[in-house]
Amino acid sequence: MPQKDTSKAILEAAEQLFSERGFAETSLRTITARAGVNLAAVNYHFGSKKSLIHAVFAGFLTPFTARLRSELSLYEESLADEPAELRYLLGIVFNTALLTCADQPERLNRFMRLLGLAYTQGQGHIKRYLNREYGEDFASFSDLLRRSMPELSAEELYWRFHFMLGAVMFTFSGVDTLKAMAEHDVGRLAQTSDVIDLLLPFVAGGMQVPAQLPVAFAGREVSGAS
Amino acid sequence: MPQKDTSKAILEAAEQLFSERGFAETSLRTITARAGVNLAAVNYHFGSKKSLIHAVFAGFLTPFTARLRSELSLYEESLADEPAELRYLLGIVFNTALLTCADQPERLNRFMRLLGLAYTQGQGHIKRYLNREYGEDFASFSDLLRRSMPELSAEELYWRFHFMLGAVMFTFSGVDTLKAMAEHDVGRLAQTSDVIDLLLPFVAGGMQVPAQLPVAFAGREVSGAS
DNA sequence: TACCGTTTTAAACGTATGTTTAAAACGAAT
DNA sequence: ATTCGTTTTAAACATACGTTTAAAACGGTA
Numbered sequence: 001m002p003q004k005d006t007s008k009a010i011l012e013a014a015e016q017l018f019s020e021r022g023f024a025e026t027s028l029r030t031i032t033a034r035a036g037v038n039l040a041a042v043n044y045h046f047g048s049k050k051s052l053i054h055a056v057f058a059g060f061l062t063p064f065t066a067r068l069r070s071e072l073s074l075y076e077e078s079l080a081d082e083p084a085e086l087r088y089l090l091g092i093v094f095n096t097a098l099l100t101c102a103d104q105p106e107r108l109n110r111f112m113r114l115l116g117l118a119y120t121q122g123q124g125h126i127k128r129y130l131n132r133e134y135g136e137d138f139a140s141f142s143d144l145l146r147r148s149m150p151e152l153s154a155e156e157l158y159w160r161f162h163f164m165l166g167a168v169m170f171t172f173s174g175v176d177t178l179k180a181m182a183e184h185d186v187g188r189l190a191q192t193s194d195v196i197d198l199l200l201p202f203v204a205g206g207m208q209v210p211a212q213l214p215v216a217f218a219g220r221e222v223s224g225a226s
Numbered sequence: 227m228p229q230k231d232t233s234k235a236i237l238e239a240a241e242q243l244f245s246e247r248g249f250a251e252t253s254l255r256t257i258t259a260r261a262g263v264n265l266a267a268v269n270y271h272f273g274s275k276k277s278l279i280h281a282v283f284a285g286f287l288t289p290f291t292a293r294l295r296s297e298l299s300l301y302e303e304s305l306a307d308e309p310a311e312l313r314y315l316l317g318i319v320f321n322t323a324l325l326t327c328a329d330q331p332e333r334l335n336r337f338m339r340l341l342g343l344a345y346t347q348g349q350g351h352i353k354r355y356l357n358r359e360y361g362e363d364f365a366s367f368s369d370l371l372r373r374s375m376p377e378l379s380a381e382e383l384y385w386r387f388h389f390m391l392g393a394v395m396f397t398f399s400g401v402d403t404l405k406a407m408a409e410h411d412v413g414r415l416a417q418t419s420d421v422i423d424l425l426l427p428f429v430a431g432g433m434q435v436p437a438q439l440p441v442a443f444a445g446r447e448v449s450g451a452s
Numbered sequence: 453t454a455c456c457g458t459t460t461t462a463a464a465c466g467t468a469t470g471t472t473t474a475a476a477a478c479g480a481a482t
Numbered sequence: 483a484t485t486c487g488t489t490t491t492a493a494a495c496a497t498a499c500g501t502t503t504a505a506a507a508c509g510g511t512a
Contacts, residue, residue, distance in 0.1 A: 006489080024250040025349075027469060038491055043471060045489095113346075120342050120399045123251075156424060159397075163428045166396025167389040173346045198382060202389045205435025206428040232459080253499060264461055269501060271459095453512100460507070469498070477490070482483100 007045045009035035015056050019110035022117055023053055023126075054129045057118070060111040061130075064100040065137040071096055072144060084148035087204045093141070094196050105192060112172025119169065149207065156211055164203045171199060233271045235261040241282050245336035248343055249279055249352075280355045283344070286337040287356075290326045291363045297322055298370060310374035313430045319367070320422050331418055338398025345395060375433065382437055390429045397425060 013035035017026045028049060032039045046052040071092050075084070101107040118126040131138075142161065149157060239261035243252045254275055258265045272278040297318050301310070327333040344352040357364075368387065375383055 022248075022250065024248065028471090029469080039470095040472080040491070041489085049470065116346050116396075120339075120346050120396070159421065159424045160428055163393040163397055163425060166399075167393040167432070170342075170346070170392025170396045171385075171389055173392075195385065198385045199389060201435050201437070202386055202432040206393070206432035209427050209431025211427070254501090255499080265500095266461070266502080267459085275500065455512080456510095458508080458510105461505085463503085463505100465500105465502070467499080467501105470496095472495070473493085475491085475493100478488080480486095480488105482485075 006035075006037050006041050009037055010042055010045065010052070011056060011059055014052055015059065015107075015110055015114070018053065018056060018117075019113040023123055028052075050125055053123075053126060054133075057114065057126070057130065058133070060100065060107070060114075061134055064097060065134055067100060068093065068096045068141075069137060072141065076144065079147075083150055084144050086145075086148045086207055087200060089144055089148050090200055090204060094200065098193065098196075108192060109172055112169060116169040116173035119165075152211065160207050164207060167203050167206070168199065171195065232261075232263050232267050235263055236268055236271065236278070237282060237285055240278055241285065241333075241336055241340075244279065244282060244343070245339040249349055254278075276351055279349075279352060280359075283340065283352070283356065284359070286326065286333070286340075287360055290323060291360055293326060294319065294322045294367075295363060298367065302370065305373075309376055310370050312371075312374045312433055313426060315370055315374050316426055316430060320426065324419065324422075334418060335398055338395060342395040342399035345391075378437065386433050390433060393429050393432070394425065397421065 010031060013031045014026070017031055017034060020026075028042050029039055031052075032042060035041075042049070042052055046055055075089070075092060097108055097111075098105070101111070117123075118130060145161060146157060152160070236257060239257045240252075243257055243260060246252075254268050255265055257278075258268060268275065268278055272281055301315070301318060323334055323337075324331075327337070343349075344356060371387060372383060378386070
């Protein structure tokens with residue numbers, strides 16, 4: 001099947017280049033040059049640049065959500081009526097992501113970067129596509145998350161969820177830069193799984209912190225010195 | 227001074243449009259149309275699109291860092307030798323940011339979005355500019371942060387700092403979308419300062435969580451079911 | 453009013469983009 | 483060997499971009 005090779009090469013090059021430079025900044029000519037295929041191949045195989053972007057996301061998210069769905073339902077069954085444990089829940093997600101990219105660990109960084117870009121960068125069609133295609137999985141994870149923190153109000157849970165998403169996505173968006181800076185600053189090279197081991201307690205700690213401000217810092221004024 | 231009006235109009239339009247669509251996705255023609263000025267005015271007043279981007283950042287960061295510097299040094303003096311308190315430190319930063327945009331509160335969202343874009347989006351020249359121009363302020367805040375968490379190793383502090391940055395920037399990057407979703411999901415409209423009141427305990431909780439994983443989840447395997 | 457530096461303007465420049473076209477090359481089936 | 487659907491290719495298309503140009507308009511000063 002030689003035609004699969006062309007699609008595959010395009011997808012790989014696109015995944016790499018999009019994650020490095022963003023969507024608008026990456027031209028089809030750069031992608032096809034890197035893939036070693038003709039420029040028109042993108043429109044022939046994918047129809048448009050937008051569809052290529054969607055296909056790149058699907059290349060990771062479809063196997064990831066499939067695996068995650070089964071992992072989460074297994075966990076949910078094992079729970080019966082007890083509340084879910086947050087750190088275990090998050091651990092499942094991270095491990096599923098790691099497993100999905102088990103053969104090429106750098107792919108995980110790339111996809112986190114891509115998800116971060118999809119969220120922050122304009123490109124409304126990406127958000128629409130992701131929501132249409134994977135919104136259901138997102139919602140069912142949210143439900144489990146809610147069950148793991150029954151004491152939290154809906155509003156607090158909502159915002160903390162997105163704070164957590166931010167810490168995770170932002171970190172992996174720049175994880176390569178950050179790892180290089182960490183090496184320079186603190187002298188030790190970190191693996192992605194090491195970063196996850198530091199990130200998981202952080203987000204769990206943030207999620208589970210008591211809801212009210214426990215220190216006397218409720219006012220809005222600082223010192224007043226201009 | 228009619229020439230100041232042109233620069234001002236360009237800056238305002240650029241700030242707004244860049245934060246909504248990103249840098250590469252916003253053309254000078256869109257900016258000048260929104261500003262009601264001639265296309266060539268950008269290159270006449272700013273030299274290039276890159277310099278315009280830098281000027282937009284400077285429009286917020288220069289007053290912000292000036293104010294922050296004085297606030298932090300006041301706090302530092304008041305400390306003498308005792309360690310800084312994390313939540314108070316973070317509170318100073320947030321309040322300084324709020325004060326810098328006191329007249330137009332939506333500007334804070336915009337600048338957080340812009341900073342998030344600068345960090346995640348390629349555009350290497352922006353990161354270089356920010357580091358050259360404001361790297362010193364960043365470093366001196368890092369020092370105070372280190373003093374507020376003396377028990378943390380350099381490596382853990384480094385990563386948690388960036389987790390925190392992620393939660394903050396990501397949140398404000400999408401704060402308008404998020405507020406709209408929150409309104410839809412939980413029914414209550416949030417103000418930016420309300421979001422900060424939820425965000426501050428979250429990041430403080432994450433920063434101050436005990437370093438080691440306190441639950442038995444150190445292994446990498448999940449359940450094995452495909 | 454005449455002058456001159458500053459600012460604005462319309463038009464064009466060169467380049468790059470996503471997409472389309474129509475012909476060529478390919479591969480299996482008749 | 484010929485046919486036919488699929489895939490690849492080089493070339494062109496139309497559009498959009500950032501930037502430059504040179505002339506026009508402006509505004510205070512002599």
